[in-house]
Amino acid sequence: DAMVIQNPRYQVTQFGKPVTLSCSQTLNHNVMYWYQQKSSQAPKLLFHYYDKDFNNEADTPDNFQSRRPNTSFCFLDIRSPGLGDAAMYLCATTLTGFGNEKLFFGSGTQLSVL
């Protein structure tokens, strides 16, 4: 029944070693979001895709990239992870991206940087 699936649940990487997090959805939603959530903080939007259109938040570091090869899948690439990038990364979807839609979140990937 899982609708937004994130893999892996936990990811450990080394300082500066590229890492990719994945998200898939079975809802056929047009919009996919990536949020970064640090301990005891609110989810912070990094970017989102409306279909194939990429929308980057102004304060998202260049170190973070994203790919959406098809409707179902979206990837978050961290090119050179730093210690400050250790966080929970949440993928979410909505059908059309209008502000009155609820977000469907995946279970998240907890990233550790050693």
Place this chain on the structure above:
Amino acid sequence: GQQVMQIPQYQHVQEGEDFTTYCNSSTTLSNIQWYKQRPGGHPVFLIQLVKSGEVKKQKRLTFQFGEAKKNSSLHITATQTTDVGTYFCAGTSGNTPLVFGKGTRLSVIA
């Protein structure tokens, strides 16, 4: 840019006591949503408010949207240990992604 402030940051209550968290926006909102995140979990949608002055109830939870559509509250009556978690409000002023408040972490002491 749009900001959503939420207070308090933490709340510890005895089981059976009431709990309220408050949310304020720097701009007029078109709607506000509330999410609950259990420890170690992901945010789960609770409810959406759209109309000025709207009040909605879900069992022991009461949600309000201010007349000016710039503030909102979540009130839990007679808290239970299952209410433990962080409650986030999230709002938008139009067809832009939701902006989340910092959340209120609720602890319930049995």
